[in-house]
Amino acid sequence: xxxxxxxxxxxxxxxxxxxxxxxxxxxxxxxxxxxxxxxxxxxxxxxxxxxxxxxxxxxxxxxxxxxxxxxxxxxxxxxxxxxxxxxxxxxxxxxxxxxxxxxxxxxxxxxxxxxxxxxxxxxxxxxxxxxxxxxxxxxxxxxxxxxxxxxxxxxxxxxxxxxx
Amino acid sequence: xxxxxxxxxxxxxxxxxxxxxxxxxxxxxxxxxxxxxxxxxxxxxxxxxxxxxxxxxxxxxxxxxxxxxxxxxxxxxxxxxxxxxxxxxxxxxxxxxxxxxxxxxxxxxxxxxxxxxxxxxxxxxxxxxxxxxxxxxxxxxxxxxxxxxxxxxxxxxxxxxxxxxxxxxxxxxxxxxxxxxxxxxxxxxxxxxxxxxxxxxxxxxxxxxxxxxxxxxxxxxxxxxxxxxxxxxxxxxxxxxxxxxxxxxxxxxxxxxxxxxxxxxxxxxxxxxxxxxxxxxxxxxxxxxx
Numbered sequence: 001x002x003x004x005x006x007x008x009x010x011x012x013x014x015x016x017x018x019x020x021x022x023x024x025x026x027x028x029x030x031x032x033x034x035x036x037x038x039x040x041x042x043x044x045x046x047x048x049x050x051x052x053x054x055x056x057x058x059x060x061x062x063x064x065x066x067x068x069x070x071x072x073x074x075x076x077x078x079x080x081x082x083x084x085x086x087x088x089x090x091x092x093x094x095x096x097x098x099x100x101x102x103x104x105x106x107x108x109x110x111x112x113x114x115x116x117x118x119x120x121x122x123x124x125x126x127x128x129x130x131x132x133x134x135x136x137x138x139x140x141x142x143x144x145x146x147x148x149x150x151x152x153x154x155x156x157x158x159x160x161x162x163x164x
Numbered sequence: 165x166x167x168x169x170x171x172x173x174x175x176x177x178x179x180x181x182x183x184x185x186x187x188x189x190x191x192x193x194x195x196x197x198x199x200x201x202x203x204x205x206x207x208x209x210x211x212x213x214x215x216x217x218x219x220x221x222x223x224x225x226x227x228x229x230x231x232x233x234x235x236x237x238x239x240x241x242x243x244x245x246x247x248x249x250x251x252x253x254x255x256x257x258x259x260x261x262x263x264x265x266x267x268x269x270x271x272x273x274x275x276x277x278x279x280x281x282x283x284x285x286x287x288x289x290x291x292x293x294x295x296x297x298x299x300x301x302x303x304x305x306x307x308x309x310x311x312x313x314x315x316x317x318x319x320x321x322x323x324x325x326x327x328x329x330x331x332x333x334x335x336x337x338x339x340x341x342x343x344x345x346x347x348x349x350x351x352x353x354x355x356x357x358x359x360x361x362x363x364x365x366x367x368x369x370x371x372x373x374x375x376x377x378x379x380x381x382x383x384x385x386x387x388x389x390x391x392x393x394x395x396x397x398x399x400x401x402x403x404x405x406x407x408x409x410x411x412x413x414x415x416x417x418x419x420x421x422x423x424x425x426x427x428x429x430x431x432x433x434x435x436x437x438x439x440x441x442x443x444x445x446x447x448x449x450x451x452x453x454x
Contacts, residue, residue: 006199010192017188022178031181039187046195105171123168124175128254129276144277158167 006049012058013042019125020066026109026120027070033077041069060134063127067117067135107157115150118143251346251370252276253338256290266308266330272297273336273348275368285373289366293350296364297334300352304332307360331355339365339424339432346370347425363434363447365424378423381431382452390417390433394450398440409441409448430454 013020017038024041025034045065052061108119117136121127129147133140256274260267272294277286308330315325332354339347351363367376378386394417398409423431428451435441435448 014185014188014192017184018180021180021184022175025178026175035181035183035187038184039191042188042191043195046191104167105174108171120175124172 002050005052005055006046008055009045009049009052009058009062013045013062020062023063023066023120023125024070026124028073033073037066037069037073040073041066044069059127060131063121063125063131063135064137071113104154104158107154111150111153114138115146115153118147119150119154122147251341251368253336253341253346253348256294265312265325266305266332268301268305268332270297270301270334271336272334273350275346275348285368289368293348293366296350297352300362301332301334304352304354304360307354308332308356311356328356340427340429342427342429344369344371345376345425345429349424361436363422363436365422365434367423367425376425377419378417378421378431379419381425381429381454387417390421390431390452393452394433397450407441407445411440414440426451 020038020041021034024037025031028034028037041062045062052058108116111119114136118132121132121135122129127135129143130140132138133143136143138146252275254274254276256272258269258271260269262268274293275286275289311330312325315328316322332352334350334352336348336350339349341347346366346368348366348368349363350366351361353361368374369376369380378390382389395411398411401407402409417433421433422436423433426432431452433450433452435450437443437446439448441448
């Protein structure tokens with residue numbers, strides 16, 4: 001049984017490697033680091049595959065590892081991109097006022113970690129909210145509330161008007 | 165309005181370096197060597213190679229499926245402003261059953277809401293939609309079985325029956341999805357009988373978190389406004405197509421009148437076959453412009 005699960009895990013990783021790379025890249029923002037993140041995540045997953053309970057859990061379990069590796073790498077480099085100070089973002093803060101109105105992607109990358117994770121997993125990776133709750137170890141309602149508030153913030157940030 | 169779709173496009177166009185698959189395989193091979201003893205090693209690697217080939221072909225299939233679902237998803241996103249994305253339609257459950265007698269295909273939608281205030285509504289909506297789907301599918305199976313019984317009792321043979329290819333289908337369609345409204349049609353049909361076809365419309369006000377009524381959209385005087393508009397439109401269609409409407413037998417618009425909401429935010433009143441015109445004319449739809 002365990003052997004089978006292991007093979008399924010490998011197959012899942014190989015099949016979806018591009019997705020993990022893109023997700024990693026969206027946080028670390030350079031190719032070398034993104035490759036490291038994916039490689040480390042694969043290494044950790046295969047080492048600890050004994051923690052994996054069943055086939056259904058593969059997806060959320062592996063996404064969790066990828067995200068952990070992303071943040072571990074960012075911390076190690078001592079450049080937390082996504083904190084409130086916005087210290088190292090590519091776009092200086094002043095630009096958020098006008099020019100970057102149309103750049104929702106950049107806005108998303110500037111949001112606080114939790115919200116950013118949720119938005120990326122939901123809209124870019126197209127995961128269900130319940131899966132996201134599993135990955136982030138959050139209550140489903142917390143995920144919903146954070147997403148809701150996040151989208152509101154985005155709407156203000158990009159100047160989207162209310163009304164029909 | 166298309167910003168979320170654009171953001172995803174940007175994300176999806178992050179280039180994938182060729183090195184990625186090498187790095188991934190490097191870890192896979194390394195883990196294999198660690199896991200298995202030297203004797204088992206070759207066998208294991210062979211097995212893994214097979215698994216990887218299988219995975220690659222599975223990925224090709226998944227990709228095709230992925231294109232379809234993403235198209236729906238992209239459409240959904242491109243039409244909706246950011247905050248409008250507080251609700252999403254997902255296929256809650258879908259199954260295909262093929263028995264000796266019939267083929268049943270059911271696709272049940274589910275609504276996923278993210279607003280805290282709407283979470284009670286989410287359960288209520290989903291319960292109602294799922295109830296309708298299950299009920300329709302069960303009823304359809306019963307009707308098909310009765311039909312088979314009657315067919316055989318009146319001298320039909322098993323072989324002739326097999327020619328019927330009975331198919332029962334339950335599916336859904338998103339009619340419109342705007343900042344304000346989410347309008348969903350859920351339909352059931354049976355291929356052997358035109359009489360059994362049922363469509364239910366679910367119209368949600370995403371801001372108020374409640375079902376939308378004609379009165380909400382057209383105001384207190386909705387019955388008169390919609391009734392008048394329909395009569396004008398039937399007259400016009402009679403002139404244009406020669407089709408005869410049965411408007412004198414029609415009771416007018418009331419709170420049970422079926423409608424969906426179109427992209428313009430206008431209600432569209434739907435009459436099933438035989439309801440207001442001869443069956444051959446099919447369903448008749450009337451947009452009531454606000």
